[in-house]
Amino acid sequence: MKNYWCILFLLVLTNTTTAQTPEDIKSSVRHSIDELRQFVALPNDALNADDIDRNIRWLGDKFNQRGFNTSILETENLPLFFAALPMEDTKPTLLFYMHLDGQSVDPSKWDQTDPYETILKSQDGEGWKTEDFADLDADINYDWRLFGRSTSDDKGPIVMFLNAIDLLKKDGKELAFNVRVLLDSEEEKSSKPLPKAVRTYKELLQADFLIINDGPAHPSGKATVIYGCRGITTLSLTTFGPIKPQHSGHYGNYAPNPGFQLAQVLAGMKDTDGKVTIPGYYDGITINEATQQVLKSVPDSDEAISNKLQFKTAEKVGAFYQEALQYPSLNIRGLGSGWIGDKARTIVPATATAELDLRLVPESDGTRLKRLVKKHIQNQGFYITATEPTIEERMAHDKIMMIKEGSVTDAFRTELNNPYGQFLVNTMSDTFKEDVVQIRIMGGTVPIAPFINELQIPAFVVPMVNADNNQHSPNENLKIGQIAYGIQTFYALLSTQLPN
Amino acid sequence: MKNYWCILFLLVLTNTTTAQTPEDIKSSVRHSIDELRQFVALPNDALNADDIDRNIRWLGDKFNQRGFNTSILETENLPLFFAALPMEDTKPTLLFYMHLDGQSVDPSKWDQTDPYETILKSQDGEGWKTEDFADLDADINYDWRLFGRSTSDDKGPIVMFLNAIDLLKKDGKELAFNVRVLLDSEEEKSSKPLPKAVRTYKELLQADFLIINDGPAHPSGKATVIYGCRGITTLSLTTFGPIKPQHSGHYGNYAPNPGFQLAQVLAGMKDTDGKVTIPGYYDGITINEATQQVLKSVPDSDEAISNKLQFKTAEKVGAFYQEALQYPSLNIRGLGSGWIGDKARTIVPATATAELDLRLVPESDGTRLKRLVKKHIQNQGFYITATEPTIEERMAHDKIMMIKEGSVTDAFRTELNNPYGQFLVNTMSDTFKEDVVQIRIMGGTVPIAPFINELQIPAFVVPMVNADNNQHSPNENLKIGQIAYGIQTFYALLSTQLPN
Incomplete structure (x- = not known):
């Protein structure tokens, strides 16, 4: 495996994709914030079909503007949103999965009147201080956050994706992949129509591999690739x-x-x-030595977890946190x-x-x-x-x-030595000049296994948002720095050639 | 013990106390129903001091009308109500304990709008049919019931007591006892002020024995004397x-x-x-042979309990229900x-x-x-x-x-061979011409032990109401036949001489 890594490393060096300047990125982040505010302003509770329709219409406009062909895929319940760039037979195909729906809100539990109105805040000691969006025009503070339902889960990543496309176009970059995007309308309701829909639209969704942009990055804040979920x-x-x-x-x-x-x-x-x-x-x-090494390489601190959750000793199913998840x-x-x-x-x-x-x-x-x-x-x-x-x-x-x-939602796991996984890890480690955290299996459940089983392609979760985003809870938020991270990640992945 | 019973039996025979005709009793029951409706109409939640005051004023009038001297005994919380007939030194003294407060009500759970408005009902298949009180004027159906908060727990017995006094007076009967009555205002709230109040008013409450008229009779419907409670x-x-x-x-x-x-x-x-x-x-x-006999004499059907509560086998702490309670x-x-x-x-x-x-x-x-x-x-x-x-x-x-x-409320138990207990059993068995059910210890807790400990007198529970009265629950009720039972019981106990 080591040799393989070296070859990939050389390939990446000769194929530099990070042509953007920090100013380009900031300008792209600024635009993303405005677009995310518009998007968040559309309530997206999957209990309400009208909500979902409005979100899909907004997405249709936004993807069309970027040259995508879009379709609404009917299912036995709410429709899915599908977008694709014109296909070129010579290129491999990459399928992205994200979702447009959000958890229901209980405004009384939020620190803001309307969870669908994005609020800009800076950290103020233990609490948060509201800031004016106009203050972003001079400069952008990457530590500030956007508060609102679905800022992180999962509208933020969709907007990062759209703005990465813009930046690639501005830079005159050729995409290394055919790109297909599937946006779920019922992810927060367990994606019940998804397995059947994937069977129905199998041709449309065919790809070489699948990237799921959902959930949080590792709490260390480092670039993260996830190979599976419980x-x-x-x-x-x-x-x-x-x-x-x-x-x-x-x-x-x-x-x-x-x-x-x-x-x-x-x-x-x-x-x-x-x-x-x-x-x-x-x-x-069974956990072999190579796997054990990857599990141990995750920069978790079991002590930090114990301290944070305030217990003396963890259960002993695994010897340490990542092992327990296996x-x-x-x-x-x-x-x-x-x-x-x-x-x-x-x-x-x-x-x-x-x-x-x-x-x-x-x-x-x-x-x-x-x-x-x-x-x-x-x-x-x-x-x-x-x-x-x-x-x-x-x-x-x-x-x-x-x-x-209860019904069974299967686990899924792509092998750690899968070449597409290696491509993701190497591209991201080159982009951010740091080791990528590789999670063999994450704790949360993404209802994606039937999807993968049908298409028979490797799948990876590439999370874009901060771990402390209060996903599913009141005061959901997105750290602005993660928008820059997401744009750069999409930019690099889409413009880097797969090794031969 | 057998000889002792025979002597008592003879005494009872020579001292017949049940001079009332069935018509006298029905007339007394009719009057009791009207009085109970008035009494029930006064809400009596001990969370509300004004409620309790109104009940005490009503009781003051009613006991005064019967020639009692009444007092309000202040405590560290709500006052107690005390009433006594003029003392005669030659007579033994009997102290009655009942309570005027009731459990809180949630009207939405009742089959009537106002739980403090007494409703007359007859059994109608599995359910209940509302009847007109005017229909009682022609004749009284002892199977009909009065529904309302505290009809059984514990205003019913207080009204039975008052009407027994009336009937004794009407019959020109001389009372065999000095009579003292203590009515608690916070029984449903664990009678917290009671132990201290009993110490404070010890002289006033001094008696030869104590009768508690609270809780239900044995489910068989038979006359019941209870020697203790958990x-x-x-x-x-x-x-x-x-x-x-x-x-x-x-x-x-x-x-x-x-x-x-x-x-x-x-x-x-x-x-x-x-x-x-x-x-x-x-x-x-330890349970000796004589005790075992009394426990076994209780006409319980363990099978009926299992059938009613729908379980196959009871826990095996005792070999049968009454033994389990020990x-x-x-x-x-x-x-x-x-x-x-x-x-x-x-x-x-x-x-x-x-x-x-x-x-x-x-x-x-x-x-x-x-x-x-x-x-x-x-x-x-x-x-x-x-x-x-x-x-x-x-x-x-x-x-x-x-x-x-939690705090401890002690159990109490008077010995089964206590002479006052024998007096109660014999008087009641003579009155109703049936065996009296003797319960060594009942399951429910009456917060009376500290009271007994202070006064150092034997205590007995003589329950007056039907076992299925929905005590503490919505649709609390009192079977009208129990009013006749209560009036007769009080009549007999108060007019029967203790054996020498």
Whole structure:
């Protein structure tokens, strides 16, 4: 592998793509900010089809202006937006995936009246100070931030892409790729129509490789390439006590307590180190030396994570953070029975529920893991039902577990030594003159695996935005410096020839 | 003991107290219904001092009309109401305890607009049909019910008492006792001022024995005498994960999961039969043959309880329901962590909480039991704190349990062979010509133990209302037949001479 790196390095040297001056970039960033403000001003909650239509019309204009042919791809729910530059048969094809929809907003939780009006802010001690956009005309402070829904997730990267195209044109650069762009309208709603749509529009989407510009870069702020992401599935477990909550004086230590039943079954799923003890749960996962090296090269500080999250010792599924991500998780994301705190009442509750999520890796098929967990519960003597038990079932079984299964979103992972991945890493490391952080599998789940499975092409996540962007939360924001980073990244990737 | 019963039986035979005709009783019931409607119409939420004042003024009038001297006993919070008939030195003194306050209401949960307006209903298949009070003038249906807050808990018994006094007067009966009545204003709020008030007003409250008219009769509907009640204390247990909820993709199987920590500690507290495995938890409890006989004589149907509450097998702390009540309970009344159901989110929660209640018996001091549970948790390697852990504590300990302790309300129990208890049982069995159900200890907690400890007198609960009265819940109700029962019971107890 080392030789390969050297060859690529030489190729990159002879093919310098970073012709832009800092002033060019700043001017492009300035234009991007104005365009992003327009774009953010269009509410984009996928619960509202009109919102999505307005965003798609805006995108149609913007991509057309840059010479793209655009189409609206109908799906079984909201349409997808597709754009492509005219094809040249001699060039490889690069498909970009981003999304135009955003998480719902609750304005009362934001530090601004309208989450769809972009606000410019500078850091002010622990807090933030509003700045005037006119102040950007003299000079641009890359530490200032733009606050608003989807500034980072995921409208910012779309605008960076458009402005990189402008800059390439201004510089008279020839693109090294045929470029296709697919923008999802329901990414924040799990992209349910996507797998079928990819089958339907397979020809249109055909490419040599896929780049997903979504999610945050590594917290170190360094250039980041991600080779995969965890999948997810869920289980909801409910145990049963008396049919209705009962007075705990009258029925405490007589009516079965669903909380103890649930605690006993959960307690047996993990050891005190946090390792899953259900047989077979970690089957199929091996980490070879080369992989181990890449995992260790990520500039994480496990100590910094502990300090930030304020716990003494992490669970010991992996020896360190990146290694932990290579294994499927078993997480109690919710527990509920009766009431707690001020609302607590002296009852024997009727039910107790644990909500589990299982983050998946490619070796861990979600259906198989769910089966293992169910088997474990059955082995504890539970009668398992998928629906509310009937009176007959209640009277026939001492221990009943209602299990509701969530759907499976598969994990995906491109091999670390994939040549397109190497191309991305080398191009970016040359552009930014620093090592690129390579993440073998990221924690979050991008619902992209069925997409990749259909097209059978390698996929990579190239995130453009700051890690502390409050994605999905109030006060979502984008650091202005990331716009410069994104424009430069798109510029370099689009204008650098693939090695032969 | 058998001889003693025979002597009492003879005494009762020679001292017939049930001079009333069925028509007398019906007329008294009719009057009681009108008076109860007036009384229920006065909201009585102890959160509102004005409510309580209005109720006390109404009671002042009603007791004065019956020849009682009344006083308002000031406490550190809301006042108590006290009434007494003129004392005669030759007579033993009987103290009655009831309460005038009621649980808060949420009208939206009731089948009537105003929970303080008494509604008359008859059973209509599975449901209820509203009836006109005028229909009671021709004849009274003892199966019909009065719906409204405190009809049963505990205004009904107060009105039965007043009307029994009227009937005794009408019949020219001489009372066998000096009568004192204490009405609590904060029973539904745990009677916090009561222990101190009993010390302050000790002279006024002095009596030979105490009768508490609160809570429901045995579900069989039979005359019931209760010798004690369980006490209660609570523990709130909280474990800690990351300082704030974290994305379960990024931190599942890395950040410690508070739900698993909690499940593991709870699972170790009980065996799968529901018996507490914490050493010493059941110390000091012995049940002799005579007691066992009384427990077994209670006409419970464990099968009926299982069928009603829809579980196959009860926990095995006792061999049957009444025996289970002789032991302290350890009940998970609430569990909470993250969110469940539709609100579930893919997070590693910051905390997980279990709310426990421990129902006490006289052998089980609440402070001792709480100490045993804490010791158990400590033995699992937990660092215990009473308050939110500091960052230093979080970084120093892998397993932290925040334990919040509730106050202890002691259990009380009068011996089954107490002569006053025998007097009650015999008088009632003679009045109703049936065996009286004797409950050694009832499940619910009446905050009366400190009261008894101060006065050093035997105490009994003589419940007056139907078991299915929806006490503390929406649609609280009183079966009209219970008014007749209550009037007859008070009549008999007050007019029957104690055996020498």
